[in-house]
Amino acid sequence: MEGGATGEPPREGEVTPMEWRRKHVLGLADFSAEEIEFVIDTARSMEDVLTRDIKKVPALRGKTVVNLFFEASTRTRTSFEIAGKRLSADVVNFSSAVSSVAKGETLLDTAKNINAMMPSIIVMRHPVSGASQFLSRHVTCSVINAGDGSNEHPTQGLLDLYAIIKVKDKIKGLKISIIGDILHSRVARSNLHSLSRMGADLWLCGPGTLVPKEMVRFGATVTNDIREAVRDADVVMMLRIQLERQKTSYFPSLREYARNYGLNSEVFSLARKDAIIMHPGPINRGVELSDELADSSHSIILNQVESGVAIRMALLYLLAGGHNAAR
């Protein structure tokens, strides 16, 4: 057990340790199936820690994680904060509303200043697509994208995958339908990358204005008929309809949207008997998802949240090693 610098040597019959070489997690577009499985495996061990009385291990002692949020967020920020604290990292929260950003500081200046305080990892959410990519080029620490515009939300993609695996034991061959505003959804985009890589039978559904046809390049089937999407599905993933989009002309009214693309018991009865319902939150009850279903035994929405802490612990742990050893 007392290994050298590269960990203990692999034993007979044991998987050779994979080398994690990634410095940043900006999106799932370039994640291999092997990397995804490695993160899931690591998350399983992290989940063990979460079941103990003392839900804390010293792995990231002396490391600092900065949560840099330029958009409102409860779930994701809290989840990252808890994940960091469970690993004994020092977690600093920074939200744009009460910071120098409100005084007009640019993202680059903010980033450089925070970088100068030598954190190990910056977790950033930003309304502009590509912002985390930009940040990663200007800081020396690791960057985790916690959502950038309508581009990607990689930790959500991984935690959704993990939550499905925990119930279904696999991804390959499952009919998974993502329903709602695909066009503006970073959650959908990250899920498309990870789920298609793992071999899901992916379906995308929503009004024509919100489901770009180009999505077929992921091997997904695109439909405007929710019944077709839900029929025999193993997983139905509802996306949040952003209420502010109602003002634009993507769809005529919320009521009409709810009638055509909201999931209710009648539509859901077309899915497989053991189908599960997912939602990245926050839910607009009665719009994309009926009350009844949101609170039903088919809903794994709270399991998604639970999986999120384990996945984020796994990524913080994996990124905190190696390359930024000096910090």
Added chain:
Amino acid sequence: MKKSGKKLILDTKGVDRVLSRLTHEILEKNKGAEEIVLVGICSGGVPLSRVIQDKIRSIEGVEVPSGYVDITLYRDDLSRAGYQPRLKRTEIPFSIDEKKVVLVDDVLFTGRTIRAAMDALIDFGRPKNIQLAVLIDRGHRELPIRADYVGRNVPTARAETVEVLVGEEMEEWKVVLRENLPGKGK
């Protein structure tokens, strides 16, 4: 060290005899198996703790609880490794409060693993005491740690490696001392 750079320290029978003696020592010192729980350190200590559990069963006729602990998240060299080691699982499905915990590992070397394992255990409860059983003590301690039960003391050079191949699924058990392959430390 022979020409091959490899020396057999224990074979199947040898390992079995050593573990029998260790089991008797554990039972003697604790005056029986009462309050004893076994915790193997991943990965090398796990099969050994199972063998000891079997032996206690056949000697005393009792089933002592047995679990295992992965110390990766408690290591003191996490950011010195080139990359993060793959995590294994920890499974201690019983309370260790007021129990005599016997930690089991294959090779005692610097003592850092044991330090980490003790930290991990203490996060699970407050044992009455913690004892340490190892198959091989190869010296070179870097911390003030010693084993209560030692299978075999094997003088080694730092550059050498002690390989312990023991497991229920393995037909042949052996402990081998070999010249170190570059990049491996043990």
